[in-house]
Amino acid sequence: MIMLRSALSSGFRCYSTANNAFDLTIVGGGIVGVASAREIINRHPHLKIAIVEKEKKVAVHQSGHNSGVIHAGIYYKPGSLKAKLCVEGLHLAYKYCDEKNIPYKKVGKLIVATNKVEEERLKDLYDRGLKNKVPDLKLVDAKGIKEIEPYCKGVRAIHSPHTGIVDWALVTEYYAKDFQNAGGEIFLNFEVKKFFRSTNNAEHPVTVIAANGEQVYSRYILTCGGLQADKIAALTGNKTPPKIVPFRGEYLLLNPDKAHWVKGNIYPVPDPRFPFLGVHFTPRMDGSIWLGPNAVLAFKREGYTWTDFNLFEFLDAIKYPGLIRMGTRYIGAGIKEITQSLIPALQVRQLQKFIPEITVKDISKGPAGVRAQALRSDGSLVDDFIFEYGEGEIGTRILHCCNAPSPGATSSLSIAKMIADKVESSFRFVKRHD
Numbered sequence: 001m002i003m004l005r006s007a008l009s010s011g012f013r014c015y016s017t018a019n020n021a022f023d024l025t026i027v028g029g030g031i032v033g034v035a036s037a038r039e040i041i042n043r044h045p046h047l048k049i050a051i052v053e054k055e056k057k058v059a060v061h062q063s064g065h066n067s068g069v070i071h072a073g074i075y076y077k078p079g080s081l082k083a084k085l086c087v088e089g090l091h092l093a094y095k096y097c098d099e100k101n102i103p104y105k106k107v108g109k110l111i112v113a114t115n116k117v118e119e120e121r122l123k124d125l126y127d128r129g130l131k132n133k134v135p136d137l138k139l140v141d142a143k144g145i146k147e148i149e150p151y152c153k154g155v156r157a158i159h160s161p162h163t164g165i166v167d168w169a170l171v172t173e174y175y176a177k178d179f180q181n182a183g184g185e186i187f188l189n190f191e192v193k194k195f196f197r198s199t200n201n202a203e204h205p206v207t208v209i210a211a212n213g214e215q216v217y218s219r220y221i222l223t224c225g226g227l228q229a230d231k232i233a234a235l236t237g238n239k240t241p242p243k244i245v246p247f248r249g250e251y252l253l254l255n256p257d258k259a260h261w262v263k264g265n266i267y268p269v270p271d272p273r274f275p276f277l278g279v280h281f282t283p284r285m286d287g288s289i290w291l292g293p294n295a296v297l298a299f300k301r302e303g304y305t306w307t308d309f310n311l312f313e314f315l316d317a318i319k320y321p322g323l324i325r326m327g328t329r330y331i332g333a334g335i336k337e338i339t340q341s342l343i344p345a346l347q348v349r350q351l352q353k354f355i356p357e358i359t360v361k362d363i364s365k366g367p368a369g370v371r372a373q374a375l376r377s378d379g380s381l382v383d384d385f386i387f388e389y390g391e392g393e394i395g396t397r398i399l400h401c402c403n404a405p406s407p408g409a410t411s412s413l414s415i416a417k418m419i420a421d422k423v424e425s426s427f428r429f430v431k432r433h434d
Contacts, residue, residue: 029053033224035416054191059172065369078131089411107264109163112154236390242374249293251366325379
């Protein structure tokens with residue numbers, strides 16, 4: 001197994017057929033689900049396919065709350081699926097944006113070492129990037145850093161000129177329009193509450209019921225639930241899908257009068273002792289500069305602030321043995337992340353390692369995103385794709401994409417190809433009424 005905007009304002013059609021019956025229904029309107037729906041309908045235009053999404057538009061959560069970076073594939077183990085999908089996804093993303101005239105910027109990226117220890121790690125990271133065939137990667141010294149980022153300080157850096165920025169929520173909307181133009185249908189405000197097998201509908205035996213009572217009938221189901229992936233899988237009786245634990249990443253904003261300090265992405269060298277990357281500088285398409293993020297446990301699956309709280313979801317997370325073990329393992333780092341969230345000056349100290357001029361007066365509170373982190377019971381992070389079939393009476397008519405790891409947005413088109421392959425091998429995709 002491979003461990004593996006209402007849209008009416010955006011011009012989306014939002015309608016129903018006479019009986020809401022489909023060959024394939026995709027649950028989840030994030031970038032992975034929508035990209036996969038687009039790929040499948042392009043391959044099989046005779047099929048009747050729908051997307052159901054609980055929000056009033058697509059790309060509301062992870063796909064619309066991320067840094068907006070087009071990653072180049074430097075970090076991942078050579079030969080791994082993530083490395084392949086990211087590098088392929090990079091090229092596909094730029095090609096797609098060019099075809100659709102979606103604005104993006106190739107601002108580049110520096111991964112900056114600030115001391116000798118980080119410099120040694122940087123060499124290994126550079127070798128990894130070369131093995132992954134990241135285009136035009138090069139090492140630069142302190143002088144080279146200044147030539148690329150005049151306000152940045154470091155001893156050596158990796159420069160990735162093809163790393164870029166884009167509005168991934170906008171890209172998802174374009175995917176959705178492609179899907180609808182090919183004949184696909186999107187149901188918004190459709191929060192899935194139940195799946196069951198219909199005994200009186202042989203052609204479309206799976207009934208999907210929304211919280212508002214709306215129903216669709218389908219031959220097959222693909223779920224791409226993101227932050228809700230494990231809960232959706234549980235609706236079909238799956239007992240042990242990877243546990244999704246929400247981690248909030250909070251950003252600071254660099255004051256506009258200091259935005260000239262940052263031209264492209266400035267990233268730290270990853271510390272292999274810890275699971276998260278660390279704070280970095282990210283320019284945005286609107287000209288703003290995001291600083292961060294940190295990583296703190298969110299108190300609900302879609303909890304973007306400290307006051308967003310859901311008792312059931314909170315208890316569900318903190319009682320999970322995997323989170324307890326992870327928290328014990330990284331207790332020092334966890335306390336540091338929380339204190340930096342509550343005291344921004346501490347986060348500024350981390351930023352000053354790269355741009356010494358920055359002070360607390362130069363920053364303000366920024367947006368936040370929530371990452372769907374899949375955890376194993378031993379506390380290790382699930383870093384690969386996981387697919388599971390539904391259990392019980394529905395069985396193999398439902399395929400759950402239980403985890404689609406970062407960088408899911410950059411890799412969305414390449415992930416969609418892989419998921420379409422998986423769907424084709426899992427379901428009998430024959431012409432309707434055959």
